[in-house]
Amino acid sequence: MKSTRYRLCTDERLVALLSDNDEEAFEEIYHRYWDKLLAIGYNHAHNKELAEEIVQDVLLSLWNRRHQMEIDRLAPWLATAVKFSVFKSLTRESRRKSLLQQQPANDITASFDEERIQAKFLKEYVDGLVAGLPEQCRLVFVYSRDHQLSNKEIAETLNLSPKTVESHLTRALKTLRHLLGSHRFFSLFSIFIYFFLKK
Numbered sequence: 001m002k003s004t005r006y007r008l009c010t011d012e013r014l015v016a017l018l019s020d021n022d023e024e025a026f027e028e029i030y031h032r033y034w035d036k037l038l039a040i041g042y043n044h045a046h047n048k049e050l051a052e053e054i055v056q057d058v059l060l061s062l063w064n065r066r067h068q069m070e071i072d073r074l075a076p077w078l079a080t081a082v083k084f085s086v087f088k089s090l091t092r093e094s095r096r097k098s099l100l101q102q103q104p105a106n107d108i109t110a111s112f113d114e115e116r117i118q119a120k121f122l123k124e125y126v127d128g129l130v131a132g133l134p135e136q137c138r139l140v141f142v143y144s145r146d147h148q149l150s151n152k153e154i155a156e157t158l159n160l161s162p163k164t165v166e167s168h169l170t171r172a173l174k175t176l177r178h179l180l181g182s183h184r185f186f187s188l189f190s191i192f193i194y195f196f197l198k199k
Contacts, residue, residue, distance in 0.1 A: 011074040018066045026063050029074070034059075036075075037082050044086040054085045133172060140165055141172035 006028040017025035041051030058081045071077045143149045155162045
């Protein structure tokens with residue numbers, strides 16, 4: 001029987017135990033989030049079997065990559081992983097059907113649309129991560145990314161030293177780099193779109 005102490009653990013503690021190869025911590029995460037993730041998967045895929053397969057794969061990936069990932073907020077991380085996995089699965093199926101129908105002329109457009117959708121999801125996820133940063137760090141990132149202000153301009157706007165601005169921006173970008181390194185949902189082209197195309 002699973003120890004009560006694991007059921008009382010916070011997500012942050014479970015993630016820390018997970019990185020130390022604690023199988024019971026993984027089991028607690030599995031049971032704590034299985035139903036929630038299955039609901040998310042089914043809501044997006046409208047296919048119970050596909051949703052179950054995706055949730056299983058996401059949780060297995062969490063275990064297999066436990067030493068490489070730094071997860072600040074477990075629930076949003078898992079939810080996003082399921083959403084992107086559903087998206088990728090449905091996109092592959094859509095492109096497969098397109099190829100079977102022998103419509104190569106539309107395949108390039110479909111591919112580009114897929115990348116734009118990936119970029120949209122990427123922006124939403126990154127925005128979610130940035131929202132969890134300390135207030136000044138978040139503002140520095142937003143002024144830099146969305147308003148294209150220089151470090152000097154940001155420093156003047158927020159009444160901070162340029163060095164502090166640089167420190168906040170480095171922290172925010174480190175979070176973003178870690179995101180892109182930890183998840184394989186995004187292609188290089190979708191990342192390009194995220195940075196250079198404006199909606």
